[in-house]
Amino acid sequence: MAYNLLKGKKGIIFGALNNMSIAWKVAEQAHEEGASFVLTNTPVAMRFGELDELAKKTGSIIIPADASSEKDLEELVKKTMDHFGGKIDFILHAIGMSMNVRKGNVYNELNYNYLAKTLDVSAISFHKVLQVAYRLDAINEWGSVVALSYVAAQRTLYRYNDMADAKALLESIARSFGYIYGRERKVRVNTISQSPTRTTAGSGVKGMDALLDFTERMSPLGNADATECAEYCVTLFSDLTKKVTMQNLFHDGGFSSMGMSNRAMQMYNRSLECDDCPEEEEEMNLD
Ligand SMILES: NC(=O)c1ccc[n+]([C@@H]2O[C@H](COP(=O)([O-])OP(=O)(O)OC[C@H]3O[C@@H](n4cnc5c(N)ncnc54)[C@H](O)[C@@H]3O)[C@@H](O)[C@H]2O)c1
Numbered sequence: 001m002a003y004n005l006l007k008g009k010k011g012i013i014f015g016a017l018n019n020m021s022i023a024w025k026v027a028e029q030a031h032e033e034g035a036s037f038v039l040t041n042t043p044v045a046m047r048f049g050e051l052d053e054l055a056k057k058t059g060s061i062i063i064p065a066d067a068s069s070e071k072d073l074e075e076l077v078k079k080t081m082d083h084f085g086g087k088i089d090f091i092l093h094a095i096g097m098s099m100n101v102r103k104g105n106v107y108n109e110l111n112y113n114y115l116a117k118t119l120d121v122s123a124i125s126f127h128k129v130l131q132v133a134y135r136l137d138a139i140n141e142w143g144s145v146v147a148l149s150y151v152a153a154q155r156t157l158y159r160y161n162d163m164a165d166a167k168a169l170l171e172s173i174a175r176s177f178g179y180i181y182g183r184e185r186k187v188r189v190n191t192i193s194q195s196p197t198r199t200t201a202g203s204g205v206k207g208m209d210a211l212l213d214f215t216e217r218m219s220p221l222g223n224a225d226a227t228e229c230a231e232y233c234v235t236l237f238s239d240l241t242k243k244v245t246m247q248n249l250f251h252d253g254g255f256s257s258m259g260m261s262n263r264a265m266q267m268y269n270r271s272l273e274c275d276d277c278p279e280e281e282e283e284m285n286l287d
Helices: 022-032 042-048 051-058 070-084 099-103 112-135 163-185 209-216 226-237 262-270 281-283
Strands: 012-016 037-041 088-093 138-147 190-193 246-249
Touching: 012 022, 012 070, 022 037, 022 051, 022 088, 022 246, 037 051, 037 070, 070 112, 088 226, 099 112, 112 138, 112 163, 112 209, 112 246, 138 226, 163 190, 209 226, 209 262, 226 246, 226 262
Parallel strands: 012 037, 012 088, 088 138, 138 190, 190 246
Antiparallel strands: none
């Protein structure tokens, strides 16, 4: 159901690769809510992805850009402003990439060239997007910039590797730039810390199925899927959240506040060969 929350708003959406991408769902929802936007991704991703289909469906244009290149970003923002004949209202940064994860390098044996690339593409690119937008004064007052993060920024999760460091930096950039952008231009900057989600980037995390099962059992509301993440993004781009800035907002069904849940403990007990595990029926009565 659409509420016209983004009627007349214009934006840039980074990171839609295929119809599993969180950014893809954000584009669909933003379109339904009345927004117009430019879609962008790397030229390589465009060759392998299905961005044309999304552009057609949402009446958008595509402008390629490598988000780690300031030159590309400057061209992207200038062309976007030309296209819309003025400033924009929102930006979604949905970009993540780690060569260490791809190559299976464990955290205590990182390749530092890859680490630098992880940080550049997955986090510093957010600073570059903000800096270019700020320099070109591309965002209207009460505009909103959102990047997607993960709870590994706060807590160690097996195998998330150097992406955890990238997410910690990403969230810090949102706070530091959010202060300046809010103070000077009344633009808000936030990160959404999303549940594990089955996407191309998500599948790069080894043991994704087990992780999804674990977080589903741990979260009182269950995992948040990509469509639900898109709905949350829309509220942050809307005028209903004008005073929310410099926050890392957990969108994870409650996972980040849990220590252990009954459902997860049941599964854990089942896998233990122990005599003193409580009976399942008994456990059902526990909180
Ligand atoms: N899937 C999950 O479990 C999950 C959970 C929390 C947060 N996130 C975050 O959500 C965001 C979107 O990821 P997704 O899960 O939708 O996966 P995805 O693979 O669909 O999206 C990642 C995107 O990053 C783009 N990208 C990579 N390098 C780039 C560069 N140099 N310049 C521009 N774009 C580049 C890719 O082309 C791709 O479109 C990422 O920041 C990811 O870390 C994902």
